[in-house]
Amino acid sequence: xxxxxxxxxxxxxxxxxxxxxxxxxxxxxxxxxxxxxxxxxxxxxxxxxxxxxxxxxxxxxxxxxxxxxxxxxxxxxxxxxxxxxxxxxxxxxxxxxxxxxxxxxxxxxxxxxxxxxxxxxxxxxxxxxxxxxxxxxxxxxxxxxxxxxxxxxxxxxxxxxxxxxxxxxxxx
Numbered sequence: 001x002x003x004x005x006x007x008x009x010x011x012x013x014x015x016x017x018x019x020x021x022x023x024x025x026x027x028x029x030x031x032x033x034x035x036x037x038x039x040x041x042x043x044x045x046x047x048x049x050x051x052x053x054x055x056x057x058x059x060x061x062x063x064x065x066x067x068x069x070x071x072x073x074x075x076x077x078x079x080x081x082x083x084x085x086x087x088x089x090x091x092x093x094x095x096x097x098x099x100x101x102x103x104x105x106x107x108x109x110x111x112x113x114x115x116x117x118x119x120x121x122x123x124x125x126x127x128x129x130x131x132x133x134x135x136x137x138x139x140x141x142x143x144x145x146x147x148x149x150x151x152x153x154x155x156x157x158x159x160x161x162x163x164x165x166x167x168x169x170x171x172x
Contacts, residue, residue, distance in 0.1 A: 005030070006081040007052050008089040009045060011098065011107060012142045015089060017157065018052050020075055023065025026086055027099055027110075027117040033058055040088070040097055041112040048090035048097065074146040074158050081143045082135035103131040105139040 005025040008015040030036030035054035042048035056067035068075040081087045084102045091098055091107075098107035099118060103125035108118040125131035125140065136143070144157035 003085040004076065005086040005088060006084045007039070008081075008087065008143075009049065009092065011089055011091050013144055013157075015144055017070060017074070017081075017144060017146065018049065019056055019067065019069040019072075020084070021056070021059050021065060021067055022075075025059070025065060027088070027115075030055070030088075031115055031117075033062075033064070037115070040099075040110055040115050042090060042097055043095055043112055045090055045092050045095075074154070078135070079147040079149045079152075079155075080136050080145050082140050087141075087143065100141055103135055103140050105141065107141060 002023055003025050004020060004022050006020045007018040009018060010016055027040060030040055033055065035051045035058050039048055039051035039055055042051055053069070056069045059065055059067040066075075076084065078084075082102055086099060086101060087104065088097065088099050089107070090096070094109075097110045097112070099110060100107050101120050101123045104123045105125060106123060108123060110116075110118070130137070131140070136145070145155045146158040147153065148155055
């Protein structure tokens, strides 16, 4: 299955995007890969950041799927993570890892002692038709806008990113 998982530090519009994975990257599968398990069970930010960086390398070298660390730019044709399969974040204010799904209306804290994929029944959008029309609108959890939906150009959250589809760079 072509799942897409985006990784952040922090929650809300000011969260910092670290990168993304593609292919079989739901939390259940991430827990099977040592750096993925470490990322999902981290209790401090440096451990989480290091584990996510290792996970990107492992994902590619073990040929599990594609990895898109921050330096390669926002990989998706949509402007926010609201359409991605999963969103994982470490919240420094709580020293915990949280997950939600694309269009998710709340964050689910992962128990570092007993991590498991959360039940998605009550994480997702309550009105699928409204979510399809405007995925980033409430009640979806707030996330940074990486690209302007109308122009496709990077927003403030995405300005320091490169465009992986344009190796010459783009005017910003």
